[in-house]
Amino acid sequence: MGTAISISGLVKSFGTTRALDGLDLEVTTGEVHGFLGPNGAGKSTTIRVLLGLLRADAGTVSLLDGNPWQDASALHRRLAYVPGDVSLWPNLTGGEVIDLLGRLRGGLDPRRRAELLERFELDPTKRGRSYSKGNRQKVALVAALSSDAELLLLDEPTAGLDPLMEAVFQQCISELKGDGRTVLLSSHILAEVEALCDRVSIIRAGRVVQSGTLSELRHLTHTTVIAETSRPAGGLAGVPGVIEPDLSDGRVVFRVESDHLDEAIRHLSSLGIRSLVAHPPTLEELFLSQYGDEVERDVDSEQALR
Amino acid sequence: MSTLTGTGTLVRLILRRDRVRLPVWVLAILGVVFASAAAVQSTYTTPTEINSYATTMGNSAAAIAMSGPPTALNTIAGITIYEINVTAMIAVALMAIFLVVRHTRAEEEAGRTELLRSTVVGRHAPAAAALLVVGSATVLVGAGLTLILLGQGLPTSGAVLYGASIGALGLTFTAIGACAAQVTEHPRGALGIAAGFLGVTFVLRAVGDVRDGAASWASPLGWMQAARPFGDERWWPLLLLLVFAAGVLALAAELTTHRDLGAGLVAARPGPAQASPGLLSAVGLATRLQRGSVIGWTTGMLLGGLSFGSFGREITAMVEENPELAEAFAQAGTADLVDAFFATALVILAIIAAGFTVSSALRLRSEEASGRVEPLLATGLSRTRWLAGNLLVTVVGTVVVIAAAGLGTGLAHGLATDDLSQVPRLLGDMMVFTPGVLVLGGLGVLLFGWAPRASAVTWAGLAVCFVVGWLGALLELPQWAKNLSPLTHVPDVPVESVTAGPLLALTAVAVAMAGAGLLGLRRRDVG
Numbered sequence: 145m146g147t148a149i150s151i152s153g154l155v156k157s158f159g160t161t162r163a164l165d166g167l168d169l170e171v172t173t174g175e176v177h178g179f180l181g182p183n184g185a186g187k188s189t190t191i192r193v194l195l196g197l198l199r200a201d202a203g204t205v206s207l208l209d210g211n212p213w214q215d216a217s218a219l220h221r222r223l224a225y226v227p228g229d230v231s232l233w234p235n236l237t238g239g240e241v242i243d244l245l246g247r248l249r250g251g252l253d254p255r256r257r258a259e260l261l262e263r264f265e266l267d268p269t270k271r272g273r274s275y276s277k278g279n280r281q282k283v284a285l286v287a288a289l290s291s292d293a294e295l296l297l298l299d300e301p302t303a304g305l306d307p308l309m310e311a312v313f314q315q316c317i318s319e320l321k322g323d324g325r326t327v328l329l330s331s332h333i334l335a336e337v338e339a340l341c342d343r344v345s346i347i348r349a350g351r352v353v354q355s356g357t358l359s360e361l362r363h364l365t366h367t368t369v370i371a372e373t374s375r376p377a378g379g380l381a382g383v384p385g386v387i388e389p390d391l392s393d394g395r396v397v398f399r400v401e402s403d404h405l406d407e408a409i410r411h412l413s414s415l416g417i418r419s420l421v422a423h424p425p426t427l428e429e430l431f432l433s434q435y436g437d438e439v440e441r442d443v444d445s446e447q448a449l450r
Numbered sequence: 451m452s453t454l455t456g457t458g459t460l461v462r463l464i465l466r467r468d469r470v471r472l473p474v475w476v477l478a479i480l481g482v483v484f485a486s487a488a489a490v491q492s493t494y495t496t497p498t499e500i501n502s503y504a505t506t507m508g509n510s511a512a513a514i515a516m517s518g519p520p521t522a523l524n525t526i527a528g529i530t531i532y533e534i535n536v537t538a539m540i541a542v543a544l545m546a547i548f549l550v551v552r553h554t555r556a557e558e559e560a561g562r563t564e565l566l567r568s569t570v571v572g573r574h575a576p577a578a579a580a581l582l583v584v585g586s587a588t589v590l591v592g593a594g595l596t597l598i599l600l601g602q603g604l605p606t607s608g609a610v611l612y613g614a615s616i617g618a619l620g621l622t623f624t625a626i627g628a629c630a631a632q633v634t635e636h637p638r639g640a641l642g643i644a645a646g647f648l649g650v651t652f653v654l655r656a657v658g659d660v661r662d663g664a665a666s667w668a669s670p671l672g673w674m675q676a677a678r679p680f681g682d683e684r685w686w687p688l689l690l691l692l693v694f695a696a697g698v699l700a701l702a703a704e705l706t707t708h709r710d711l712g713a714g715l716v717a718a719r720p721g722p723a724q725a726s727p728g729l730l731s732a733v734g735l736a737t738r739l740q741r742g743s744v745i746g747w748t749t750g751m752l753l754g755g756l757s758f759g760s761f762g763r764e765i766t767a768m769v770e771e772n773p774e775l776a777e778a779f780a781q782a783g784t785a786d787l788v789d790a791f792f793a794t795a796l797v798i799l800a801i802i803a804a805g806f807t808v809s810s811a812l813r814l815r816s817e818e819a820s821g822r823v824e825p826l827l828a829t830g831l832s833r834t835r836w837l838a839g840n841l842l843v844t845v846v847g848t849v850v851v852i853a854a855a856g857l858g859t860g861l862a863h864g865l866a867t868d869d870l871s872q873v874p875r876l877l878g879d880m881m882v883f884t885p886g887v888l889v890l891g892g893l894g895v896l897l898f899g900w901a902p903r904a905s906a907v908t909w910a911g912l913a914v915c916f917v918v919g920w921l922g923a924l925l926e927l928p929q930w931a932k933n934l935s936p937l938t939h940v941p942d943v944p945v946e947s948v949t950a951g952p953l954l955a956l957t958a959v960a961v962a963m964a965g966a967g968l969l970g971l972r973r974r975d976v977g
Contacts, residue, residue, distance in 0.1 A: 195828045198975045217832040225828035231821040233739065234636060236721075236729075243725035244735060248829035269720035273635060284825065297828075 146173040147206070148295055148326040149194065154203035156189055163189045165350035166203070171328055171343075176321050178341035179330040180431060186350040187330040188228060191299050194328075195225060208295060221250045224288035228300040228330075230280040232272030238283040239268030245287040257290040263312050278304035289316055296320065296327045302336060314339055334427040344427075346434050353434055362424045365433055366399040369408065374416030383411050456571035460579035464553055472587055475549070479541045480594040482917060483534045487602050489925050490530045503529055511765045512791040515656040515758070516798070519663070521681035527604040528680050531612060533924055534595075538616055539671060540648070542591050543623040546584055547644040550627030553580035556637035564711060574706065581628055581699070588620020608680035615677040618691040622670050623648065625698040632705035642746055649750060653757045660761055670694060732831055732839025740810060744847040747806040748854040754802065755858020758795040759876070762788050763866040786945070792859070792876065793945045797919050799855040800883035800937060804890050804915060806851045808908050810844040811894030815905040818898075824977050833971050837895070841964060844891050849884060856880025879943035885956035889936035890915070892963030899970025 149171035156164040164186045171177045181187050192198045194207050196216035205212055210219045232241055239261075246252030261268055266282045275283065281304045288296060302313050310333070317327060317340050331337050337344060338358065345355040354361060366387060371377070377396040380389040385404025390397045400408045405422075412420070425433070465472070494500050504523040507513045514520065516536050522528030554577050557563045563576050596613030600606065623644070630643040651669040658666030659675075666672030673694075676687040728734050765787050814837065817823045826836060860876035894908040901907075918927065918935035932938045936959070939952045 192824075192977060195824075197824060197827060197977050199973075216827070217830050220828055221830040223828075225825060227821070227824055227828075229821060230825070233822060236738070237723065239723040240721070240725040240729060244730055245825060245829055247725075247730035248732075248826065248831045250830050267720075268723040271721055287825075 146209075147171070148173045148208060149177075149328060150204075150206045151190070151194075152204050154190070154193065154205060155201045156186075156193060156198060157201055163350055164193070167347070167350060168352055168355075169345055170355070171326060173326050174321075174324045175342040176317060176327040176329060176340050178337035178344040179328055179347065180332075180334070180337060180344060180427075181330075181347035185347045187347060188299055189350075190347070191225075191297050191328070191330065194297060195220070222293060223295040223297060224249065224291045224293035225297045226281070226284045226288045226299060226301040228303060230277075230284045232275065232280055232283060234273035235271055237269055237271055238266060238275065238279070238286075241272065241283055242268065242287040242290070245284075246291060249291050249293070252287070252290045253292065257286065260286045260290050260316075263316070264309060276304070278306065278309070281305060282309070285313065285316075289320075294325055296325065298327060298329045298331075300330055300332060302331070302333060310336065334431060338427045346431065348434060354430075358427065361430050363402050365425045365430060366401055367405055367425065368397070368399050368423055368429075369412075370395070370397050370421040371412050372396075372418040372420075373412055374418060377412060377415055380408070380411060383408050453572040453574040454578055455575060456566075456569070457575045457578045457582070460566070460571065460575055461582055464579055464583045468549070468583075472549075472583070475545045476587055476591055476594065478913075479538065479545065479591055480598065482541070482921065483538050483595060484598050485925055486534045486537065486921055487530050487598055490533050491526065491602050493924065493926075494526060494529055500524060500526060500529065507532065510791075511660050511761045512794050514659050515761055516794075518655065518675040519659050519666075521678045525680060527599075527608055530599065530602065530604065531608075531679055535675070537921065538591075538595060539619060539674065540652070542588055542616055542620040543648050544645070545591070546588050546620050546623040547627040547630075547641065547648070549584045549587065550580055550624050551631050551637050551640045551644065553583070554628060555631035555634070555640045558631075558711065559636060567711060574703065577628060577631075577702070577706065581624060584624045584627075585621050588624060589617040591620060592617025605680065607683060611677055611683050611685065612679040614685075615674045615679065615688055615691075618688045618695075619670065619674045622691050622695040622698070625695040625702065629698050629702040629705070632702050632709065638743075642743075646746075646750060649754065653754065657757055657760075660764055732836050733842055734839075735826075736813075736840045736843040740813065740843050740847060743806070743810065744843075744850060747803075747847070747851045751799065751803055751851050751855040752858040754799060755855040755860075755880075756862040757858075758799065759859035759862030759864075760866055761795075762791065762863040765791050766867070789944045792863075792879070793942050795859065796856075796876075796880055796883065796943060797937060799859070799880065800852065800887055800940075801912070801915050801919055803848065803851045803855055803883070804887045804912055807844060807848045807887050807891040808894055808912050810847055811841075811891040811898070812905055812908060813844075814840055814895065814898045815902055818902065818976060821977065827976060833976070834968060837968055837971060841891075841895065845888065848887055848891065849881075852880055852884055852887065853877065875944070879948075882943050882948055882953065883937065883940050885953050885960060886936040886940040888960040889956055889963070892960035892967070895967030896963040896970070897967070899967030899974070902974070 147170060149169060151167060151169040154164050154167040154169075155162070167186065167190060169179075169190065179187055179190070189198065193200050193205060194212050196212040196219070199213055208219055208222055212219060232238070236244070242252070242257060246257070264282045264286060266279060266286060270279075272280070281301065285301055288298070302310050305313060314336060317329070320327060321340075327340075329337065329341060341358070343355070343357050344361060345352045347353070372395050376394065377389070377391060380386055380396060380398060383404070384407065385401035386408055387399045387401075398408075409420075494503055501524060504520070507517075508520040508523045513532075517532050518535060520528075520532065523532060557576065566576060567573070592613040592615075594613075595616050596609045599609035599612060626647055627640070627644045630640040630647070631637075633643060634640050651671050654669040655666045655672040655675065658664055658669070658672055666675070670691055673687045673690045677684055729738050823836070827833060856877035856879065857873070859880065860873035863876060864870045864872035890908065890911050893911050894905065897905045897908055915935045915937050917925075918932050919937055922932050922938075936956055939956055941948050941952065
């Protein structure tokens with residue numbers, strides 16, 4: 145497997161703001177890579193550097209084995225991009241924009257274009273000014289997906305889509321994955337990332353703080369266990385790796401480090417398990433565990449204000 | 451909740467946003483007028499000089515077409531008004547139009563009005579706030595003009611009347627801008643309608659003033675001039691202006707009530723589902739985006755040329771009736787009066803045509819600022835080809851617009867004098883301005899490449915051309931200052947003969963600036 149995107153030590157500042165602060169990112173050919181982070185963490189800036197729209201201040205960036213700044217237009221023939229905030233020419237129709245972007249990229253497949261228009265239920269005869277946010281996004285999506293680009297850079301592509309269209313989008317990406325294409329998907333919608341992505345990178349304040357497959361990331365954190373036992377589960381707090389056991393009415397809820405799961409279950413077993421639910425951390429929990437201190441800090445400062 | 455709830459807060463918002471822009475507009479207008487007025491006082495000091503001005507200017511069709519019916523030109527006060535009026539009139543109208551559209555239609559298109567209107571803000575409050583601020587600014591310009599005239603020691607009654615008439619004219623064009631902003635969905639369209647109205651009313655009064663005066667009464671600019679400050683001073687024409695402004699405002703309010711937020715009056719029709727092959731390139735896209743603008747400017751310049759061209763014969767007739775006048779002009783060093791007139795007219799037409807060039811070149815910036823260039827440059831299209839495609843349209847559009855002005859001038863003059871050889875002659879003379887006008891386009895690209903946020907400064911370049919071209923002689927600007935305007939270096943056709951040297955030099959400057967701009971664009975961050 146080759147490497148589609150390889151970034152190391154990427155720095156980009158705007159005036160005094162350091163938008164990217166030593167970012168490292170590795171995307172393997174053929175994978176769907178989730179790019180997670182809150183607003184302003186540097187996701188769009190990274191993608192713009194990858195597109196050669198912004199010039200890196202420091203660090204090395206390689207895209208499809210080329211330099212995105214120097215070889216921009218040659219590389220762009222092999223990739224497709226969907227911006228997070230799609231702005232269209234007010235007097236061009238959606239169909240015209242799809243054809244224009246397709247031609248400038250080096251051609252698009254008319255059959256696929258027609259099929260995608262139908263699947264996304266997009267009217268190509270409306271003018272740019274009369275599309276809603278979601279429909280503008282669909283124009284950019286149809287343009288990108290009807291190309292035969294080997295790499296897709298998608299910057300929050302579904303932020304304006306309704307749940308039905310979100311499902312269509314997920315289906316389209318699964319098909320692309322089947323074709324062996326590479327996708328970098330920046331998103332806020334964790335369920336989407338969980339459903340589509342092979343690997344995930346979490347970015348915070350201009351750096352990637354965690355990167356790996358979902359199961360690798362899960363292994364780093366805690367499993368949540370909910371159990372009912374015959375005898376009260378009092379001694380749980382003494383089991384290593386168990387965090388914040390919460391007892392009520394013969395029911396116990398706790399989190400446990402993945403390495404100590406076995407000991408915790410054995411302890412429960414000795415108390416007589418009546419029911420047991422255990423689930424790995426959701427992506428949301430993973431995400432919050434990265435930003436947890438920030439959330440707590442916000443809560444603290446709110447309390448301080450009161 | 452009344453439809454005006456929240457107006458006060460919105461007024462403060464506008465003042466905060468335009469805390470630099472508003473003073474710059476007001477002070478720039480007052481500054482240029484002050485310099486002109488002061489220059490008049492020091493230039494015309496003796497009765498002989500004043501009387502000679504009255505004879506030459508009072509009988510010059512070119513002067514009348516530009517500055518209006520001669521009023522009290524045998525006094526220093528009359529000369530002052532005659533010299534400053536075109537500048538003050540057009541500048542205050544443009545200020546009103548630009549500012550009103552900026553705070554009404556442009557805000558609405560950007561979606562910010564929607565955000566404001568979702569709060570406790572009445573339907574008419576955003577427009578009312580814009581009108582209050584801009585109206586006050588035009589009144590302020592009027593008051594400033596009165597103070598300037600008083601400062602030069604001119605009679606109080608005329609100074610107050612002139613300030614009031616400029617204020618009333620400003621209010622009228624504030625209303626025109628507000629009304630135009632209701633019609634189209636885009637600020638550019640609204641600016642076009644309002645500026646077009648200014649152009650048509652200017653031509654109407656020019657035709658009326660040169661002929662029997664009837665057409666002038668169809669033009670708000672004509673009403674403003676009918677106040678005749680320092681002459682037989684009449685206040686009632688200003689009432690006409692105010693009543694007209696109120697009517698236009700009522701129309702604008704009526705239009706607002708009958709349309710949805712964000713919509714224009716003209717509903718969009720469905721368009722083609724597929725792009726025609728002609729659209730599918732950088733040049734094709736730029737052509738498509740600027741097609742309407744080129745057609746509009748070409749039509750306008752053709753009409754402008756036709757009206758200027760039609761004055762040529764009046765001058766001949768005037769001289770035939772009045773041999774003493776011919777003698778006066780001959781003494782002033784002007785051999786052929788008709789050619790002297792066209793030398794002025796062509797410069798004015800070239801300055802107006804440069805308005806197209808600047809706005810066309812600055813499309814580069816508006817495409818970038820709107821975020822539309824980002825997905826384009828994410829395709830195989832390189833920055834160089836994108837810029838080149840746009841520039842090609844700017845250059846070809848400039849040539850077409852200038853040619854339309856030359857054709858109109860030549861055709862009208864040729865038909866009036868039964869001499870169609872005037873068509874190629876005046877068309878050729880008009881085309882001589884092309885390299886000079888393109889230098890302004892080059893300046894736009896240069897700024898876009900290296901200081902994109904300052905791109906709009908290109909308009910200041912156009913203002914320099916106007917000040918040098920129209921007021922340069924009066925202000926006795928030093929040669930280096932005159933040299934700042936590219937049009938200074940264009941041969942003074944048709945009085946002077948054309949030499950290739952300056953034209954090649956201007957072309958080289960334009961190309962060098964555009965090339966440097968391209969280098970800047972290739973080095974910098976986009977978006």
